[in-house]
Amino acid sequence: MNKAQLIDAIAGEAELTKADAKKALDAFIKVTGDALKEGGRVALVGFGSFGVSERSARTGRNPQTGKEIEIPAKKVVKFKAGSELSDAIN
The missing domain is CATH 1.10.1220 (Arc Repressor Mutant)
Known part of the structure; x- marks a missing residue:
């Protein structure tokens, strides 16, 4: 949708x-x-909650060359489904 x-x-x-x-x-x-x-959190009871977490810096690989690259730290949005939404899907 x-x-x-x-x-x-x-x-x-x-x-x-x-x-x-x-x-x-x-x-x-x-x-x-x-x-x-x-840095807040948005919670919708029964539906789920949105939050922010920090992903630490890490070493990755370029899939084309195989060369190691540094991936910088960043903030990412996470969603956790609530129980009513999970029950409706299953």
Whole structure:
């Protein structure tokens, strides 16, 4: 499902216009991104939680040449599914 399809689904499910659904989705994305940039966590009970973790620097290999390369440390976004979402999938 891409963003346009998600907007259509939200609009249908919540009985909103597509424009209102797009505004709501864009607001969610912005607020979640801002919270994660500040090192926070966003938890939606039953759905899951978004958080930031740090990946340490490491040595990797260029698959074409086999030469070792240094991969720098960076922050990555992690998502952990909640129990209701996990149960719905299984």
